[in-house]
Amino acid sequence: MNKTFSCSACGGTNKPQTGTSRMACAYCGANLNIPAHLQSAATPSVEEKLQEAKTSLSLENEAVNVLRQAQPIAARAWNAFIFWNWLRWLLPACLTLIALGCVALTLNFSFIWFNSIV
Numbered sequence: 454m455n456k457t458f459s460c461s462a463c464g465g466t467n468k469p470q471t472g473t474s475r476m477a478c479a480y481c482g483a484n485l486n487i488p489a490h491l492q493s494a495a496t497p498s499v500e501e502k503l504q505e506a507k508t509s510l511s512l513e514n515e516a517v518n519v520l521r522q523a524q525p526i527a528a529r530a531w532n533a534f535i536f537w538n539w540l541r542w543l544l545p546a547c548l549t550l551i552a553l554g555c556v557a558l559t560l561n562f563s564f565i566w567f568n569s570i571v
């Protein structure tokens with residue numbers, strides 16, 4: 454049984470698509486009407502079957518994808534941790550410096566004041 458038909462525009466041999474009565478010529482792109490005796494119902498493609506199987510997968514099987522999606526989040530969390538760790542040491546150091554500066558200024562002003570009254 455011949456399951457191909459010729460394009461009316463270029464004469465190229467086309468394999469009829471399933472589930473449709475019209476298709477584009479594989480060679481020239483012309484809109485073709487598939488002969489009635491070659492029309493057939495669509496059958497689910499392998500990709501559709503794969504999609505079906507994917508939705509029923511457990512978390513165990515999705516672990517690779519989950520990890521891949523979690524990676525940027527983990528990287529951001531790590532950066533935040535590093536920043537916090539750094540801040541934890543920097544902040545007391547800054548506060549100490551500010552406190553020392555305040556003490557030095559106070560001593561300096563009191564020294565000036567003391568000199569001015571003596």
Ligand SMILES: [Zn+2]
Nearest residue numbers: 460463478481
């Ligand atoms: Zn054609």
